Amino acid sequence: NAGVTQTPKFRVLKTGQSMTLLCAQDMNHEYMYWYRQDPGMGLRLIHYSVGEGTTAKGEVPDGYNVSRLKKQNFLLGLESAAPSQTSVYFCASCSLHYQPQHFGDGTRLSIL
């Protein structure tokens, strides 16, 4: 019963490096989201997708790009990592807009 799976769980990067975080859901959900959580803060929306092939900016999109080539996958990319992007990243999905979102267990990313 996988639900929402995030890969990797931990990663350390150097400033300027690039990487892609993968989110996969097996619930056939239309909507997918990427959030970041910083210490003492709530979750803030980075980007989201309302269906395969669509993406849109959230509250804090700068420095990130996303793609949703397949319905079950939502990728978050950092082209040139900065220390300010050190955070825990959560992916979420839901089937209909009024349904609760299901979250993955997060990716802890440190940028030195």
Place this chain on the structure above:
Amino acid sequence: DQQVKQNSPSLSVQEGRISILNCDYTNSMFDYFLWYKKYPAEGPTFLISISSIKDKNEDGRFTVFLNKSAKHLSLHIVPSQPGDSAVYFCAARKPGQAGTALIFGKGTTLSVSS
């Protein structure tokens, strides 16, 4: 500016007692509110929700109350158990927004002692 506020960073309660977690919001357009529970090193898990057309929703030990005039909601846990110790996030949804992403508060850490 924060649209969803959880003004108490932490709450300590004894096992068996009631836990009351509070949340205030500023946008009267929010139409759906949720509570999520989060354990360390895990993602948030959905706990309970309430639509703006209701003022109470109950699920077992968990009850959420909504006071629209005061723009305030609260989560009651009765009786509290040590396993309830976690961070609780209040979240709200604004209608009409594509994707209807949630706006989260900063969370309240609940500690239930036995």
